[in-house]
Amino acid sequence: MNRRLIKADKLPGLFIAALICMLVSVSANAVSLPPRFYHKTLVGTNFIPILGISIDGNVNPLDPSYAVNADAQIDGNLVMAGYARNFSFFGRSAQLAYLQPMGDLSIRSTAGAEQPTDASANGFGDPFFEFNMNLIGPDPQRTLPDALRYNPGFSMDILIDLSVPIGEYNEGEAINMGMNRVWGRVGFPMILQIGDVWAPGHRTSLEVIPAVILYGDNDDFGPNGDLTQSTDPGSSLAMHFTHDLNDDIWISLDYTYLQLGDSEVGPVESDGQSFSSVGATISTQITRNMVASFGYQSTLDDNAPEDIKMSTFSLNFTFFWAPLLDGLHRIGSDGE
């Protein structure tokens, strides 16, 4: 067999390198999923994301209503782990993901007291499910050639998120891992490929993810657990400008805008706030089946006590596998 053929035989191995950008990960910010989350990959690929998060601010990052705890300092060490799988759904590329928050949160409040008041929570948060399906864009990648030829061009998906309130929630606690109410999101992730080449070392994209956030009620809210927390629908806009620095490393500049819905806790009504945060992400492949990313994000214009403050460091590892690629690897046909 000539050299060209041999090179071609090794391409499944090279393909894996192309796959690394298509990882699943999650963010501490519940309504701001990370860059390149909605890029498509081979149908049947499985992902296990494990995301370590260190947070600092005045809101509970697991609470999508972002109720501000004025004069409070919230710290948290969280892990989100889960599973995701790509598949074809009615002839379109789709993904189903399950993410499970866990870890601990602590709050120190100084409002109206001589001594700070401390509280903490730990355990499992509310599981989070996401279904995402492509509406406009490339066909599902059913074969290795499809995956190799993937160019997002302009693509648009629909996403449906649902958080199920079965996480740990204790009435009357200042902070909880579970939210004790359903919440969800409907969004339309869009990817615009910048430049005409989509391959490792050449990828640049602008991603825009507008979404509407919907909330159920928490009927066990407040110091005594006898208040109802209601929140009107809110909206979010996430944007990522991503770019490959070379074949193995890509970076992203991230921006999130959130307009919260008006809320009502018992008799108290308050107008929904809005805030923006900016950050950056860097990602690389560390083994044949694992990629890592590191990110930081912080809220803007957050000096007033009533402003939402949150900064997040995150370290993400995503393990992925596809039976076909693994088979090629086992028989030495992937060039690795």
Place this chain on the structure above:
Amino acid sequence: MSFCHRPVFRQILATSLLILLLPLSSFAEEQQPNILIILSDDMGWADTGAFGGEIETPNIDQIAREGVRFVNFYTNPMCTPTRVTLMSGLDHHIAGAGTMTLFTAPNQQGKRGYEGWLLPDYKTLANIMQEAGYNTYVSGKWDLGRFPELIPTSRGFDRDFVMLDSHGSHYDMTNLYTDNPKLMFTEDGKYLTRLPKDYYSSKTYTDKMISFIEEGRSNGKPFFAYLAYQAPHDPHHIDEPWRSKYQGKYDKGWTYFHRARYSKQQALGLLPENSELAERYWYLPDSEVLAPITLATLGRHMELYAAMMNNMDYHIGRLLEYLKEIGQYENTVIIFFGDNGPEGNNTFEAITASGLSNNIFRAKHWSQEHHINVLGTPNSYPEYGAGWAQVSATPFYGHKSFPSEGGIRNALIVKMPDSKHIGGTIRTDFMHVSDIMPTLTELTGQEFPNGDTSGKSWLGMLRDPAQHVRDEDDWIGWEIMGAMALRKGDWKILNNWPPYGTGNWQLYDLKSDWAERHDLAAVHPEILKELISLYENQYMPNNNIILPNRAISESLWWNKPLRFPQFDNYPPGLYRQQYHPPPEMLAEPKE
């Protein structure tokens, strides 16, 4: 004061003379048609629609519909040799390009005829057209010398925009060699320090040619335009949207397209009766057995090649449209062909092999090859290899650098004003690139200026379809890097070095065996002997043939299995097995 000195009379006289002379002047101009030679680079016989290809080439096909297709037209086996012959009308061993500079053997070094460029002693096609009163223009790949006395303005061209080198980037000045890293270009006799903005070979060469013709219209002369595209020579560089146009098209593999083109050629009436398709190279698998990922990867190379061909055709269309706009299309002789067979040698891989200094150059400038989506972009070097080259050469055997039919027979289309030929005609005249200069010297009423040539004018045949270019006794010989061939009438002898050939003379009857499948050397030893004698006693001594004392084939023995037994009792591929001496010659060591 005489009557005729009166101003009014002088005006009337001058006007009358002008009226009388104007038709004469117009008639003279009409009788001198423009000449447009369009040369493609490393294009296979079967790569245009008119010759059975599936690649979209509507403008070339249009020329074929209005003109004549010639299915027995030959070039030389490689770039520089063909271009030297085109420009001089001489055998390339005489004119200065006995071999490609890259492959000059020790015994050829320093010998006249093996300089690697067109010797300045000889007049060029541009010289004779200039002397015939033509504006002379060239744009594209020159490949005939880089020194001042060798560049286009020194060789009879009024205007030029050319790449002097033989290959390199289609987007910029990147060359292939550590010691020669930058491609050289000239424009109107000056060596360029940089390229124009938005440079892309086919686009820019066409733009320049259109501008030359436009700017030269004011002097009223006809033009001789030589548009030598670098496409579709590797690297197969092509921009979007062309790059994606053929995506997935070639996933069926080379075996499918080899057969598909052959079938279409039969349907088009291009092939003789009882023709056969050439055997697939022994070192290539049937693409039917390849995995989808392999087919997609290999197919990507053909996608890019097809896109380059399609793009070149688009730019040819721009030029033809311009000629129509200025009313010169019908008055232009158009000659279209490729310079040699398709490139199936993966030459870039050899030139930049690991361990060579060029390998470092490649790592720095040509390393964008790790993903098929990158192929075709600047700094990638896609070459499509032997599998697709065989498809390009359908139905022939062989590719560039071999005097097998696939290396030397090319698709020729000629469209001539007021032709007596019915548009779309297919002719079988035995023709060669050396004929073009004698044709144009005859057309312009001049004598061939460069001494003896085996070239024959086509003019008689073009004007009278009943005539033929050559008769049964005319012959043409070829030699490149030690591979040899000669065709006389329908008989051809061929001596290709192993493993592509046997290293011995073979005999083929090209009346039907275009694919060179049936060696008739043992059946017709008398014909074989006659043709070998012609080759050795006439072609070689009269055309300065110096067979190389070191062939590139030597290296091929180490990376390709042999097709033919090297030793008795050993089939091909087993020539390196342990040798077993006769038992009676075995002995214990003496203590």
